[in-house]
Amino acid sequence: MASLSINNVTKSFGSTEVLKGININIDSGEFLVLVGPSGCGKSTLLNLIAGLETITSGEILIGDRVVNEISPKDRDIAMVFQNYALYPNMSIRKNISFGLETRKVPRKEIEETVNRVATLLQIGELLDRKPAQLSGGQRQRVAMGRAIARNPEVFLFDEPLSNLDAKLRVEMRTEIKHLHQRINTTIVYVTHDQIEAMTMADRIAIMKDGIVQQFDTPQQVYDNPSNMFVAGFIGSPSMNFIECSVKTEGNQSAVELNTGTETPQQLVIPPEVCQLEAYREKSVILGVRPEKIAHGFPDQDANPSIHALQCKVSVIEPTGPDTLVIVMINEKAVTCRVQPAEASQPGEEMTLMIDLSKAIFFDPDSGRRIA
Amino acid sequence: MKTQISPGRLILYSLLILMVIVYLIPVYMTIITALKFPEDINLLTSWDFPDRINWGSFSQAYDKLGPNLTNSIILTITATILSTLLGSLNGYVFSKWKFRGSETIFTLFLFGMFIPYQIILIPLFQVLRALNIYGGLPGLILAHVVYGIPITSLIFRNFYAQIPTGLIKSAQLDGAGFFRIYCRIVFPLSAPGFVVASIWQFTQIWNEFLWGICLTRHTSNPITVGLAQLAGGQAVNWNMPMAGSIMAGLPVVLVYIFLGKYFIRGLLEGAIKE
Ligand SMILES: Nc1ncnc2c1ncn2[C@@H]1O[C@H](COP(=O)(O)OP(=O)(O)OP(=O)(O)O)[C@@H](O)[C@H]1O
Numbered sequence: 001m002a003s004l005s006i007n008n009v010t011k012s013f014g015s016t017e018v019l020k021g022i023n024i025n026i027d028s029g030e031f032l033v034l035v036g037p038s039g040c041g042k043s044t045l046l047n048l049i050a051g052l053e054t055i056t057s058g059e060i061l062i063g064d065r066v067v068n069e070i071s072p073k074d075r076d077i078a079m080v081f082q083n084y085a086l087y088p089n090m091s092i093r094k095n096i097s098f099g100l101e102t103r104k105v106p107r108k109e110i111e112e113t114v115n116r117v118a119t120l121l122q123i124g125e126l127l128d129r130k131p132a133q134l135s136g137g138q139r140q141r142v143a144m145g146r147a148i149a150r151n152p153e154v155f156l157f158d159e160p161l162s163n164l165d166a167k168l169r170v171e172m173r174t175e176i177k178h179l180h181q182r183i184n185t186t187i188v189y190v191t192h193d194q195i196e197a198m199t200m201a202d203r204i205a206i207m208k209d210g211i212v213q214q215f216d217t218p219q220q221v222y223d224n225p226s227n228m229f230v231a232g233f234i235g236s237p238s239m240n241f242i243e244c245s246v247k248t249e250g251n252q253s254a255v256e257l258n259t260g261t262e263t264p265q266q267l268v269i270p271p272e273v274c275q276l277e278a279y280r281e282k283s284v285i286l287g288v289r290p291e292k293i294a295h296g297f298p299d300q301d302a303n304p305s306i307h308a309l310q311c312k313v314s315v316i317e318p319t320g321p322d323t324l325v326i327v328m329i330n331e332k333a334v335t336c337r338v339q340p341a342e343a344s345q346p347g348e349e350m351t352l353m354i355d356l357s358k359a360i361f362f363d364p365d366s367g368r369r370i371a
Numbered sequence: 372m373k374t375q376i377s378p379g380r381l382i383l384y385s386l387l388i389l390m391v392i393v394y395l396i397p398v399y400m401t402i403i404t405a406l407k408f409p410e411d412i413n414l415l416t417s418w419d420f421p422d423r424i425n426w427g428s429f430s431q432a433y434d435k436l437g438p439n440l441t442n443s444i445i446l447t448i449t450a451t452i453l454s455t456l457l458g459s460l461n462g463y464v465f466s467k468w469k470f471r472g473s474e475t476i477f478t479l480f481l482f483g484m485f486i487p488y489q490i491i492l493i494p495l496f497q498v499l500r501a502l503n504i505y506g507g508l509p510g511l512i513l514a515h516v517v518y519g520i521p522i523t524s525l526i527f528r529n530f531y532a533q534i535p536t537g538l539i540k541s542a543q544l545d546g547a548g549f550f551r552i553y554c555r556i557v558f559p560l561s562a563p564g565f566v567v568a569s570i571w572q573f574t575q576i577w578n579e580f581l582w583g584i585c586l587t588r589h590t591s592n593p594i595t596v597g598l599a600q601l602a603g604g605q606a607v608n609w610n611m612p613m614a615g616s617i618m619a620g621l622p623v624v625l626v627y628i629f630l631g632k633y634f635i636r637g638l639l640e641g642a643i644k645e
């Protein structure tokens with residue numbers, strides 16, 4: 001087990017800069033998830049940590065050792081690849097023991113390790129098969145077993161679940177989390193699936209275009225996204241972004257919402273939610289999560305941040321526990337999460353309560369959060 | 372149940388059968404002439420099947436060609452093994468250990484394939500003389516190995532491109548180095564590549580004549596040269612060179628018969644499944 005520090009790391013391939021100054025620090029035993037859209041540099045960063053690519057500038061420390069110049073095999077890390085990368089010509093047993101043999105571990109110890117890992121991951125009966133004879137989930141398990149057998153300081157996972165079907169993906173997600181709780185090794189896990197990121201991580205680094213947009217705990221990332229990209233990327237369905245103009249109500253700021261069914265409403269934004277003085281008579285982007293626009297809230301009478309809006313339903317999407325109701329606010333489709341029994345039919349009007357106490361505001365030009 | 376044969380098919384098959392006959396005529400001619408006695412061979416009956424079979428042609432031919440046959444076997448097997456092994460190592464480097472300039476070097480390698488081999492005959496002769504290996508089999512083996520490297524490297528590079536890079540990375544993290552990865556992971560997956568490359572090389576080297584005659588002394592001549600000399604005299608007993616031709620042609624045919632299906636498969640399919 002070791003901590004991991006990535007300090008000001010950049011990486012260029014020729015003249016294209018793929019990573020532009022990455023700073024991430026995690027403690028020993030933490031589960032870090034790197035998440036971001038395709039091509040944002042997640043795998044590249046993972047390869048830099050593994051030592052499979054060379055760093056252009058900056059520093060990576062595993063424990064308190066700078067590993068920039070250390071070759072992959074001496075970094076004491078193990079990696080699980082997206083396509084598992086099991087050695088097709090070797091039995092599962094050999095796949096697991098290959099790394100140990102290369103490191104000249106005594107035969108008896110190898111045997112013990114293979115058996116321990118096989119028990120841990122329940123792959124005992126597969127040991128004498130070849131990778132081609134296994135199902136996707138079993139291969140996934142073997143790939144993890146191979147990594148665990150080496151007992152590394154840090155585990156690296158590159159989209160390990162993306163080749164599995166949806167059900168198996170959820171199962172393996174839980175299994176990896178269990179595994180982490182048992183062996184408690186530092187993990188860096190790459191995915192482009194934000195649900196995986198939220199459910200597994202101790203800390204999430206959200207990347208875009210080679211820059212870490214935000215590095216925080218899942219709850220913080222969800223509640224306090226630092227910009228519109230993060231806000232839109234994390235959470236499903238996505239946060240609603242409503243462009244609205246800021247008015248003055250008394251001496252407070254208010255945003256104007258128009259549902260098209262009544263006269264536009266001016267909703268006061270208390271200063272503890274957001275300081276909008278600088279934006280008066282300009283426009284801002286209001287960010288509200290779907291679950292904050294609902295049929296009703298238990299404390300709606302006492303809470304001054306909750307307002308009623310008369311809306312016309314354009315589409316409904318039942319998900320089972322909730323029904324997503326899509327309405328138009330300021331000429332923008334807005335998703336609301338409503339109890340199935342309360343949802344009106346498309347074309348009908350319904351009263352929705354909007355809770356602005358956790359609303360977030362963004363600058364329309366830069367996309368950055370307004371404090 | 373009878374399957375209907377459409378007129379198109381009928382024409383196609385007729386054409387194909389016609390082509391087969393055209394291709395097989397020389398083979399037929401060679402075989403029947405080889406089986407005749409010298410005095411039975413004349414233009415009038417040249418198409419006829421022999422009345423009495425003369426198996427002796429083959430032993431006669433073997434008496435003359437035996438040493439050449441041995442030379443060719445040694446030459447072809449050694450040069451094929453060496454050039455495919457080197458090609459495999461090159462392909463491994465060009466596909467999995469790319470370095471600055473490796474693409475350029477690979478392109479230069481490919482140039483080697485397009486150099487007509489007659490053109491390098493004289494320089495080759497001088498090089499072998501300078502190395503003091505002109506005239507014997509080792510010199511000819513060296514020439515064939517070097518000349519074969521571009522094509523075998525190309526075959527293996529393309530073949531290894533199908534091996535996921537993750538396998539190599541994974542083995543690197545497992546602590547394996549360049550040769551251990553080659554021996555334990557890449558080589559065991561290479562069978563289809565070796566089949567394709569070695570059939571190609573075997574055929575090329577076995578059938579080669581010009582270098583054989585120019586670069587070796589009489590005692591080291593390969594079978595193609597020996598055969599030419601057998602047919603080169605004035606009043607030829609045609610049964611003997613025909614028997615010799617069959618002997619010279621058979622190994623390549625046998626290689627295709629036994630490995631041909633792997634050859635086609637190796638050319639066509641992505642042979643590696645994870
Ligand atoms: N060897 C390379 N040479 C040149 N460019 C590269 C190389 N490897 C990656 N890139 C570029 O770097 C960028 C980041 O690639 P990377 O593989 O890290 O993305 P990723 O975030 O892992 O995406 P994905 O989710 O699709 O796996 C991409 O634009 C890619 O084209």
Ligand SMILES: [Mg+2]
Nearest residue numbers: 042043044158
């Ligand atoms: Mg990737």
